[in-house]
Structures are given as structure tokens and as C-alpha cells.
Amino acid sequence: MSLQHGILNIGIVGLGIAGASMIPAILKHPNVRLTAAATRNKDRLEKFAKDYNAETYYSIEDLCKSPRVDAVYIATPTELHTDHVKIAAEAKKHIIVEKPLAVSLEDADHIIEIVENNDVQLIVGHSHSFEPPIQKMREIIDSGKLGRVLMIHNWYYNDWLYRPRTPEELKTELGGGVTYRQGSHQFDIIRFLGGGMIRSIRGVTGIYDDSRPTEGNHTVFLEFEDGIAATAVYNGYDHFHTTELTFDIGEGGPLTKSNIYAQARRLIKETKSQTDEVALKIASGYGGNRSKNYKNSEENHPFFGLTVVSCEKGDIRQHPEGLIVYGEDEKYIVPISKEETGRINVIDELYKAVIQGKKPVHDGQWAKANLEVCVRAIQSSKERKELYLDHQVPIKEMVKNTI
Template identity: 80%
Template sequence: MPTHKRILNIGIVGLGIAGASMIPAIIDHPGVRLAAASTRNKERLEKFAKDYNGETYFTIEELCESSTIDAVYIATPTEFHTEHVRIAAEAKKHIIVEKPLSVTLEDAEDMIEIAERNGVQLIVGHSHSFEPPIQKMREIIESGELGKVLMIHNWYYNDWLYRPRTPEELKTELGGGVTYRQGSHQFDIIRLLGGGEVRSIRAVTGIADASRSTEGNHSVFLEFENGIAATAVYNGYDHFHTTDLTFGIGEGGPLTNSNVYGQSRRLIKDTKSQTDEVALKVASGFGGERSKNYKEAEKSHPFFGLTIVSCEKGDIRQHPDGLIVYGEDEKYVVPILKEETGRLNVIDELYRAVVEGEKPVHDGRWAKANLEVCIKAIQSSKERKELYLDHQVPVQSKVGHSI
């Protein structure tokens, strides 16, 4: 492991599920320090101060006034991203912001411009293209050992719509629903593996539960400028789960209670009010009684659904220990060390951008291109036609650095 010549002090804005899940990666990276957190939840702040001896603030403005902080991880709801990025950038703090970057392309452009104007790095994550198996797929593709890529598919069936949700997560206009929230991951994976530049898109999205009236499923066909075809299929209605096809492993490592059919649907059905559902969601955040130990959860490489890459000379899919390659003459496993995680790669991409001047893959332009796919998927479904894209960018740099 190389010596890190500078330590970045990072503050977390928002200690919900996303903020809590990033803490182990910040702690594990030798070039950064978990220095502060901000949230309006007093109990979470008290626990954070006790557990990590960090600075605590009620607002992002207060956190960004601290001279200690070099960078912030913004893990707040999507509708706050534009304002929170502005606050951080004007305070000269480097930024990681949760996906999707925003809900409109205009807001995305404003965020990119304000980061550039203030000379700070803007990276969007955690998206699942940071995961080591996906990055290894990209490495194999770039090597040319399996020939040209023909097709890329990511199919994910799970219980997303029936996990406890806050109101904005079920409002499409605020960036809710599976196409914005989960399509962001799918399109990011597919674009990274396909070279980045999607030419056109044709999609059908669906709302099957009037009580949760946002997109709960989509089927999306993407064609790249280089001729690669791809599909992104997502269903969050808690019937069939893709874990039946991925060794029982989901996006957080081995699943618990995976044999309890429809438990998420039943939980929401038994929840008496929206207030009670929000309370369940809050309890899943940092320090809550339903919170996960994210450090312990990822004992296998996570599977964000079933990802298959088809090349001229073989196919690639994920395996609990890395990848399976179905070559012309043999099928073999490519092992990948489990010490590296996708979230650790998020932190490392920020570190390399700030300290070493390395252009990040997941910068604001990349995130805007990904957002365009989300927006056009919903639009394509409404208009029932193929749409062409205008803001796509190629993959700019290699992935898969070791820390």
C-alpha cells in the first residue's frame, strides 16, 4: 500500500442509510479522516461524536464553515443536492454527492459550473459501477482478450418499492421511483462497460401500485454510438428476486431472511401511517435500531442484480469470489480480493482527484450524462418512442486502481 502524502478531512452531510454506509470506507482509506457530520437529528449527532470523536453540526452551512474540513459527502435527499452542492462549492470544499446528481439537466449543469468556478472536485457516488467486479469487467473489456463487446445486460428484481420510504422517495418529480433512484445505478454500470456514449434509448416504465404512485418497474433498451446494445430491466415489487440467480447474494453482500417471501410488502401493509413508515426508515439510519453493520455486511462481492457482458469470444458475469468468464475453450473464475469495496473506491477516486490531480471517471459531466438517461427513459415511456441523447460523455480514464 503506497504512502499517502496528504490526509483529507471529510465531513458527512446526512446520517441516514447512505451516510451510515459510507462511514466504514472513509475510516478504511489511509488517505482520509472522518472529521465531522451534520444532521438535524440530535441523537445521531451525539452518537457520531461519541463513536468517532468528530465535529458535529446541525446544518451543512455550519459544517462548511469549519476550516478543518477539506471535503464533504452529501448524502441528503435528491431535491436538496443543488443547494447543498452550491454551499459546499462556495466554501471551497471538494464534493461527493449521492446519485442521482439532480432531477433536471439544468440543475446538473449549474452544479457542474459552480464546482468548476470554485476549483473543487465534484464526484457522484456511491454508484455500483465503483464495485470491484464491475471495474474488473471493464479491465477485461479494455484488454481485448474477449474481442469486441456485443451486448450488456443488467436485470434486477427486488423489494425496493416496499422498503420503508420517505415521501420524496415515492415522488417522481423529486427524483423518486426506481428509474431515478435505481436506474441511476444500472445505467452507470452499463455506460461504464459500454464506453459511456449512449446514442438512443427506448423505454417502458410502469406504476403497478396506486398507493405508491411512482415508477416501480422499467424495461430500457440502450444503443451506444459504438453499436453495443444493452438492456436495463428493473422490478421493485417484491415478488421474484434476482438473488435466486446470483448465489443468494444481493447488493449488500449475503442476504438475511431471504427465505421469507414477500416480507417487505407485508411490513408496509401492516404499517399504519406514513409517519410510522418514515420512522422505520429513520430507524435504518445511523445509530437506529434497524441499522445494518455495513462493515460486516459485505462478506462477498455485492450483486446489483444480474450483470452479463457478451463479447465476440465469450461472456462475463459476476461470481461471489469475483467473475466467471465463459471463454471459447473453458469456463473459469477470475478471483478479486474482497478487501476492496465500491465505497472505498468512491473515496479513493476523490482522493486521487484532489491530491494527485487525476481526472475522475464519475465527475459532474459523467453524472449529468447518466441523469439524461434517467430522464429520457421516463420521457420515452410517456411518448412511446425512441429518443436520442445529447449530453453523453466517454469513459475518460481507467478504473480499478488499488489503494
């Protein structure tokens, strides 16, 4: 058994954009092996088997029967997470599952119970709070050099709503729309930096395109138990892009193209049917003709919008070389190696939990707390009032993710 030798064998379930983007991180970790994949797409499976000399399956059930798989990365649609976690956990496989954890808080509870009953580790891949600049911000906060935190803001304007989408991604009830899909990243970053314990939120969400009938933007005010104020602003309608404020670097890491303005909206308008749009989405996944070269995509630390932390004695934001700190007496750069990436840290957090017994930060309870913010933000907008939260958890002692 590989675990006895300190090696963790991982199989990927779902070879779309999320699944494909995790492959380089798995390959880079010295103590993790990529041994299998499952997807319904025959062409992807054949290419994967050829590229990695790995086992391939058409279902998660069959993949989880393999003795060469110790853990699974579940990169399937949100509405399938509960069933897929159940299958993996009952097969005694450790789990990384994509964000958000589930569609509802009840499903999140069910997932947590399944994992605990089967004594397996669960990490939720909120990959942007794993990014080295966000982790370094947390390190600076913990050091106390800048005093206590006063405000945390994450603002992101992009083209999310007009990227090629499958039907479920445009249905809020299935966990679609920017508040579930992207707010889950924002709220995770903010909670990670602020310590986890949000007291209340007031949200306003918007659905402004009848052809894309799900949340395309939101503005959410969050107050922590200790008084930290935060805002999460997201607009996916493909007009202004915050890459103009983040050194032309977006969430994937590479410099943005000069013609990015309205490019996604134009493409969707030219797409003749939902079938054609789904085909575009499929082509963006593993082996597709629109897929990224993920081995070379993270040329810089990714910017998930503009993140600014304000403390008593200074402000912190990202910089292409790492962080820039605006202190009381000087402004200076904190360099961060580009060898480490958020996705490598996702893999490493699971590895350390399974092999070294270290409690993970991004476990089921943490993910449920992030999901609660997503759910309550939409509810707050509908009811037009502040809502208090019930399922928040404090950040565990942070383990530096170095390999």
C-alpha cells in the same frame, strides 16, 4: 492544513442509510479522516460525536465553516443536491454527492457550473460501477482478450418500492421512484462497461400501485454509438428476487434471508401511517434500531442484480469469488480480493483527484449523462418512442483504484 500533508478530512452531510454506509470506507482509507457530520437528528449527532470524537453540526452551512473539513459527502435527498453542492463548493470544499446528481438536467448544469467556478473536485457516488467486479469486467473488456463487446445486460428484481420510504422517495418530480433512484445505478454500470456513449434509448416504465405512486419498474433498451446493445430491467414490486440467480447474494454483500419473499410488502401493509413508515426509515439510518452493521455487511462482493456482458469470444458475469468467464475453450473463475469495496473506491477516486490531481471518471459530466438516461427513459415511456441522447460523454481513461 491537512491537504498539505496528503491527508483528506471528510465530513458527512446526512446520516441516513447512505451516509452511514459510507463510514466504514472512510475509516479504512489510510489517508482519509472522518472529522465531522451534519444532520438535523439530535440522537444521531450525539452518537456520532461519541463514536468518532468528531465535530457535529445541525446544518451543512455550519459544517462547511469548519477548517477541519476539506471535503463533504452529501448524502441528502436528491432535491437538495443543488443547494447543498452550492454551499459546499462556495466554501471551497471538495464534494462527493449521492446519485442521481440532480432532479433535472438544468439543475445538473447548474451544479457543474458551480463546481467549475469554485475550482473544487466533484465525484458522484454511483457506487456500483466502483465495485471491483464491475471494474474488473471493464479491465477484461479493455484487454481485448474476448474481442469487442456485443451486449450488456443488467436485470434486477427486488423489494425496492416497499422498503420504508420518505414521501419524496415516492414522488417522481423530486427524483423518486426506481428509474431515478435505481436506474441511475443501472445506467451507470452499463455506460461504464460500454464506454459511455449511448446513442438512443427506448423505455417503458410502470406505476402499478396507487399507494406508491411512482415508477416501480422499467424496461429500457439502449443502443451505443458503436452498436453495442444493452438492456436495463428493474422491478421493485417484491415478488421475484434476482438473488435466486446471483448465488443468494444481493447488493449489500451478505447472503439473503430465506424468508425474503414478500417480507417488505408485508411490513408496509402492517404500517399504520406515513409517519410510522418514515420512523421505520429513520430507524434504518445511523444508530437506529433497524440499522445494519455496515462494518460487517460486505461479506461478499455486492451483486446489483444480474449483470452479463457478452463479447465476440465469450461472456462475463459475477461470481461469489469475483467473475466467471465463459470463454471459447474454457469456463474459468477470475478471483477478486474482497478487501477492496466499491465505497472505498468512491473515497479513493476523490482522494486521487484532490491530492494527486488525477481526473475522476465519475465527475459531474458523467453523472449528467447518467441522469439524461433516467429522464429520457421516463419521457420515452410517456411518448412511446425511441429518443436520441444529447449529453453523453465517453469514459475517461480508467485509473485503477488501489490504495
